[in-house]
Amino acid sequence: MSDVKRFTFLRGVFFCGFAVLLFFLAGMQLFRGNRFIELSRKNCIKLIPQPGARGSILDRNGTVLAGNVLSYDVMVLPQKNTRIGSSSFHNKMQAAISRTTLGGSVE
Numbered sequence: 410m411s412d413v414k415r416f417t418f419l420r421g422v423f424f425c426g427f428a429v430l431l432f433f434l435a436g437m438q439l440f441r442g443n444r445f446i447e448l449s450r451k452n453c454i455k456l457i458p459q460p461g462a463r464g465s466i467l468d469r470n471g472t473v474l475a476g477n478v479l480s481y482d483v484m485v486l487p488q489k490n491t492r493i494g495s496s497s498f499h500n501k502m503q504a505a506i507s508r509t510t511l512g513g514s515v516e
Contacts, residue, residue, distance in 0.1 A: 437445070465476040 463477065466474045468474055
């Protein structure tokens, strides 16, 4: 097989390979694009809280020096909520925070 025929054959193989790739890429974009858009909208990180695997730290008498305590962080973004200045919003947040604190009230 001469060098020209070999080069022409390899060029045809590469051309066919890229044509197949472009065909499948066009199919994914044009015909299944809406499906991929919906999948990307549903793709999010779901946080699953797990308690710490540590135990309590005790002194020599068995008194707990440090233990595991459940805590919460509350974040309110003004860009996402336009009713932040209202009294009903403040009352709802106060009630939610007071339910989750250990003492039952927040000052």
